[in-house]
Amino acid sequence: MRNTITHGREYLETTLNQTLSQGNKIFVPYVMAGDGGLDQLIPNLKFLSEEGATAIELGIPFSDPVADGPTIQEAGKRALEQNVTLKSVIELLKQERYQIDAPIIFMTYINPIFKYGIENFIKDAQEAGVDGLIIPDLPFEQQVLISNHLNEAGIALIQLVSLTSSKKRIKQLAEASQGFTYAITVNGITGARSNFAKDLEAHLSQLQEFSSAPVLAGFGISSPEHVEQMGNMADGVIVGSKIIELLQDNDTDSIKRLIESSKAK
């Protein structure tokens, strides 16, 4: 039977808050749509959701991904070689979204949305059960282009906050963010790293202060130890490059261990 979840910002927020109220941390894996073929997408999302991912960030492949590090770029290239597009991902989800409980957040650059047409995109995203959206190359000041339509459709627009933002900017972004606030933990692009900045803790606690939504740390998180370390400073984590590698290696046990490390002991 098809489930009857009403998707959107509210579903995302309720799910995240439920996780926190159970004493767990939020765990959001990032998946590149179409890496391994579009056929692999629903099984991957289903696996992650069933293993306890709180929500899933779904990357749309794009030819000029300025914020992506090498691992995500390569995954995007593999997906583009399979001719995966924003349109084909949306069409697939329209049919199969009901199989996946976890909220889904699209991560797409603005160009594919322009190409699709803003209003068409939002209408279709809503029908496809998209709960939130991250658009890394759309500056805050230009978000009015899309935010009114998104508010009407009830889809969350998530803000990325970098380590180098001024206090004023941090406050502005944290207050505006919907669903959760994405705290970028490193300077630079995505990708696994071994160390984090010393002032990260202060940065994250400032974000917590300004943000009414949960604060999730992302960029460079690649081990259960990182997940636990970040869990002490934020409401949870986003893991991208490492998940892509593990999916490629079919190392489901390591993925399970990563998810498990966000759960209450």
Ligand SMILES: O=P(O)(O)OC[C@@H](O)[C@@H](O)c1c[nH]c2ccccc12
């Ligand atoms: O890969 P990492 O270092 O684990 O970081 C998550 C990140 O990949 C994912 O959230 C993401 C992929 N592309 C992005 C572009 C901008 C911001 C965030 C992203």
